[in-house]
Amino acid sequence: MDEFIIQIxxxxxxxxxxxxxxxxxVIWKKMAYFGDSLAHASLLGIAIGILFSIDINLMIxxxxxxxxxxxxxxxxxxxxxxxxxxxxxxxGGISLAMIIISFSHANFDLEGFLFGSLLFVxxxxxxxxYLALFIIYPIIFLNWQKFILLTLNSDIxxxxxxxPAKYRMIFTILxxxxxxxxxxxxxxxxxxxxxxxxxxxxxxxxKSPNQMLLFSTIISVFSSILGSILSYQFxxxxxxxxxxxxxxIFSLVIIxxxxxxxxxxxxxxxxxxxxxxxxxx
Amino acid sequence: MQxxxxxxxxxxxxxxxxxxxxxxxxxxxxxxxxxxxxPNGAGKSSLIKIIIGSLKPNSxxxxxxKDLKIAYVPQKMEINKTIPINAKYFLKLNQKIxxxxxxxxxxxxxxxxxxxxxLSNLSGGQRQRILLTKALLSEPNLLILDEPxxxxxxxxxxxxxxxINKLHKExxxxxxxxxxxxxxxxxxxxxxxxxxxxxxxxxxxxxxxxNPDFKEIFGNDMNKLISIYNHYHDHHHG
Numbered sequence: 001m002d003e004f005i006i007q008i009x010x011x012x013x014x015x016x017x018x019x020x021x022x023x024x025x026v027i028w029k030k031m032a033y034f035g036d037s038l039a040h041a042s043l044l045g046i047a048i049g050i051l052f053s054i055d056i057n058l059m060i061x062x063x064x065x066x067x068x069x070x071x072x073x074x075x076x077x078x079x080x081x082x083x084x085x086x087x088x089x090x091x092g093g094i095s096l097a098m099i100i101i102s103f104s105h106a107n108f109d110l111e112g113f114l115f116g117s118l119l120f121v122x123x124x125x126x127x128x129x130y131l132a133l134f135i136i137y138p139i140i141f142l143n144w145q146k147f148i149l150l151t152l153n154s155d156i157x158x159x160x161x162x163x164p165a166k167y168r169m170i171f172t173i174l175x176x177x178x179x180x181x182x183x184x185x186x187x188x189x190x191x192x193x194x195x196x197x198x199x200x201x202x203x204x205x206x207k208s209p210n211q212m213l214l215f216s217t218i219i220s221v222f223s224s225i226l227g228s229i230l231s232y233q234f235x236x237x238x239x240x241x242x243x244x245x246x247x248x249i250f251s252l253v254i255i256x257x258x259x260x261x262x263x264x265x266x267x268x269x270x271x272x273x274x275x276x277x278x279x280x281x
Numbered sequence: 282m283q284x285x286x287x288x289x290x291x292x293x294x295x296x297x298x299x300x301x302x303x304x305x306x307x308x309x310x311x312x313x314x315x316x317x318x319x320p321n322g323a324g325k326s327s328l329i330k331i332i333i334g335s336l337k338p339n340s341x342x343x344x345x346x347k348d349l350k351i352a353y354v355p356q357k358m359e360i361n362k363t364i365p366i367n368a369k370y371f372l373k374l375n376q377k378i379x380x381x382x383x384x385x386x387x388x389x390x391x392x393x394x395x396x397x398x399x400l401s402n403l404s405g406g407q408r409q410r411i412l413l414t415k416a417l418l419s420e421p422n423l424l425i426l427d428e429p430x431x432x433x434x435x436x437x438x439x440x441x442x443x444x445i446n447k448l449h450k451e452x453x454x455x456x457x458x459x460x461x462x463x464x465x466x467x468x469x470x471x472x473x474x475x476x477x478x479x480x481x482x483x484x485x486x487x488x489x490x491x492n493p494d495f496k497e498i499f500g501n502d503m504n505k506l507i508s509i510y511n512h513y514h515d516h517h518h519g
Contacts, residue, residue: 027363028364030363145373145374145375146375148366149374151364152364152366152371152374152400153358153359154335155330155333155355156353156355156415158333158334158335158353159333159334159335159352160352160375160376164335203363203365206365207399208366208367208370209366212365
């Protein structure tokens with residue numbers, strides 16, 4: 001194996017350690033669409049960064065935090081529902097980005113930014129990923145119980161002296177940071193899948209929050225290592241390869257659950273149906 | 282003069298231009314047992330949320346004693362099935378647990394049978410007892426309950442209120458409670474606060490039952506209650 005694939009694997013492991021942990025909270029707080037919209041809108045940051053030759057990572061982080069703050073402000077106003085606001089944000093961001101890109105004459109690898117590309121991952125990105133890991137992990141683990149309590153009932157948390165607004169802000173910044181470092185691997189369109197798929201699989205097989213975190217991490221790390229190797233060996237696009245592996249695991253876990261119930265139902269209803277037909281003269 | 286645990290001065294709360302709370306002055310002292318009653322939408326839950334700090338009033342002062350330790354039991358807790366969590370894990374969230382106290386409360390509130398049950402599989406009554414347990418495990422000196430007996434049947438309600446009374450007497454925990462159970466509230470001797478955006482009247486049930494404001498808000502309900510009692514009475518002796 002050459003240095004390049006090892007570099008990719010190290011980056012993918014770092015990212016999956018972060019996304020699997022934060023993903024549990026995205027599932028619990030039902031914020032999948034929130035993450036998705038921020039990620040899509042961050043294309044605007046990429047476009048601006050390229051047009052004015054500003055560091056792209058910095059621009060992604062700035063746009064996601066900026067949009068998250070605006071969203072928080074508008075959500076408190078209750079004029080519009082959350083899903084409408086998120087839709088406006090995502091599509092507005094993408095549209096503006098495309099217009100800005102058409103102005104810039106720089107060589108812009110749109111497909112790479114939409115779906116991720118191996119070629120984007122440099123040494124400085126790996127450094128950034130592990131720097132983010134060292135910021136995000138202590139915050140999550142030191143506040144693990146507080147975050148869970150806030151998710152279950154923010155009033156109880158508040159009565160125990162936990163400030164919901166502060167933790168909401170911390171969480172939003174962590175999501176923005178995660179999106180920033182993940183985009184190069186998965187692309188703008190697929191960032192959220194690394195957050196939600198491993199955690200969703202894990203939800204089905206877990207009995208406690210700690211278990212859910214553990215299984216989510218194992219599934220995520222396994223998928224990203226296997227995905228990196230397969231994508232290198234068979235010259236596949238990286239992000240979609242990793243995500244396809246997680247989807248296969250998801251299917252394997254969910255099919256037995258669906259099967260039992262639906263097969264029983266189908267048998268029953270088809271028997272009733274047959275009986276009805278046979279009765280007819 | 283007993284020390285104030287918390288003191289609200291001239292609290293005003295507006296929401297989308299509507300006055301929810303107007304000029305609320307409220308002192309809660311050590312050993313108090315206060316019950317807030319009022320019609321739907323009177324601002325009862327908002328007042329509670331201001332006291333626990335999850336809502337900020339538009340104006341007014343809140344003074345908290347440095348010894349104040351609040352525990353809060355909400356009306357109900359939304360079921361979130363996406364979190365795999367059982368009752369025991371929930372009770373331990375964000376607090377150190379004294380084993381002796383834990384044993385005693387689980388025994389008193391009869392929750393030991395479903396400690397390992399997932400929160401989302403508990404009945405309304407069971408979940409309410411778990412919420413009270415969590416509140417008590419933090420050893421508060423002010424227990425705040427928002428319609429705590431809402432999901433319980435009549436015997437469950439009586440049991441719940443008698444347990445709260447016991448806590449108040451034996452442990453000297455101050456209690457602030459929102460209640461819709463007029464038949465229980467008005468038959469006790471604890472201080473009642475009648476809230477309808479502002480504090481209409483307050484005092485012992487005997488006294489406020491004569492208050493014109495109270496009669497205007499609750500007159501019909503009280504008459505119904507009295508007729509139920511009369512019916513009940515007839516039934517036994519007639």
